[in-house]
Amino acid sequence: MEQGHEAVAAFLDRETRQVWARHRITGEPVFVAPGAAAEVRKTARAEWTCLVPGCEEVISTRGGSKRDHFFHVTAVEHSGGPEGTNHLASKAMLAQWAAREANGGADVVEEQSIKNVELELNRRPDVLVTWSTGQRLALEVEYKHFPAELWAAKQTDLDRNGVTVTWLVGRTRVQLDPKLASAVRLPALGRTLAAADRHVLVINPVTRQIGTLAGDSRFTTRLRNWDSIAWLRIDDLDSCVLDPDQGLVTPTMRRIDAAIKGASRAAAEEVAAERAIEEALEKEEQRQHAAWHASQARRLVHRVWGSSPRLLRDPSDLDWAIEAISVHWHTALYQALIHNRLGRDFALDDCWAVLRTASITWTRDDDYALKALTSYLSAFVDAGLATPVGPARWRACGKINRWQQVPGRTAQA
Structure with missing residues (x-):
């Protein structure tokens, strides 16, 4: 089913309420689903804490007309702002998902800190998956402005260490295009990734969804770095796959890649057909010249x-x-x-x-x-x-x- 303007707008909504927490003892990420605030309120107060490292304040839940979410019982201010909260939530969500996808076949480590690329370049992956074979995969989330030169430095560092990486752009970096349904303005990091011939993914930890950007409204091509707009298609995180070689793979990525492969195959077949025609013409020309000479x-x-x-x-x-x-x-x-x-x-x-x-x-x-x-x-x-x-x-x-x-x-x- 195709997704229209409303679905894309809902995915890009700048909801700032905290919907992820962490178990005080195990550190396991916890998600409050819509409508579940009352059901988990008692557990939240007793066993869970907010995602910000070092915060020990009691949290509870609210629901009703607002999106069900966590809040501090005592007013607390954390550094990092909404971008920091979204970044922490995205890492927690990906770590939980990756652990479930690996199903015991890999060690999943979440970097539990607030990243500020304006002050320093943190070379430690947001989420690092180490498979039993020794193969490693990083999941990197970027909510703040991430200059192309810093991206290249970190990518080079990961490549040098043999780490496959999936980059995800925070949804707050993406803006709707007012004229085209499901179309968005391409963020700066999106251009950087497109120039490297990578899929451009967008993450929303509130809806537990991943968006994939394409170069056309039929989702048959990847983005090109000179594109000014892109088309966004949304997939639930649970429908995505953790692949040791490709990283996080969305159904839309598979759709785009299949279309590209089909187009490449069709182009190859067309070239082969044209070459067959050329060879037949050359053979006929040779036959005609031989007939003339005889x-x-x-x-x-x-x-x-x-x-x-x-x-x-x-x-x-x-x-x-x-x-x-x-x-x-x-x-x-x-x-x-x-x-x-x-x-x-x-x-x-x-x-x-x-x-x-x-x-x-x-x-x-x-x-x-x-x-x-x-x-x-x-x-x-x-x-x-x-x-x-x-x-x-x-x-x-x-x-x-x-x-x-x-x-x-x-x-x-």
Whole structure:
């Protein structure tokens, strides 16, 4: 089912209420689902705490007309603002999800700190998944402005250490495009990732969803770094897959990649088909040249003129309808119907018979073949070698002068 403007707007909503907490003893992330505030209130007060490291204040839950959420019983101010809260919530959500996806096959470590890239570059991954094979995967969330040079430095560091990484842009960095449904303005980090030929993912820890940006509204292409807008499609986190080689993979990513692979396959098939046609044409051209070199018509040319007269070798726009090189079928007609046949008549049927005798075929479209033939007979008429004597009938009235047709020779008396 396609997603419209309202769904995208809901995903990008800048909800600031805290919906994630952490178990005081185990450190396990806890999510309060819509409508669950009353049910978990007692447990929240007794066993859970907010996500900010070092905060030991008691929390509780609220619901009703507002989105169910956690709050501090005693007013507390934490550094980092909404971006810091969203970042902590996103890391907690991804760590919990990754642990469930790995299902005991990997060690999942969440970096529990507030990141501020404006002050320092934290090279420790937000969430690090280490598989039993030793293969490592990082999940990185960026809510604040992350300059391209800092991204490149961190990416290089992860590459150097053999760590696969999935980058996720915080939803507050993405703005709706007011004119196009499901379209958004491409954030700066999105351009950086697109330039690196990476999927651009957007994270929302409040709705537990991941958005995937595409370069078209049908979600068949990745973004390009020069795109100013993108199209956003939303998937529930639980429908995503944790892949050791690719990282976090959304259903929309699979859709885009399948479309790209299909387009590449179609393009390859088109290239192969074009190459097959070219090879067939080359093979046919070789066959036609071989037929010409073995023909009686060519022997006539060399015996009488030494080289092909221009009247015989020049092609016309319709010559392709006769399946032989132009000089071959031109010469075959001249030799059989005009050369040394002064005063003799011939008809179209005689022309076709000449071509058959010379093993020359023509296109299945008889109209084009007929136009090619009559066009060339007109050339004989224009050169004074034949004259029309009736409907589809001609009379030979001359022949090509030997000395005037051989380059570099002059006419002799």
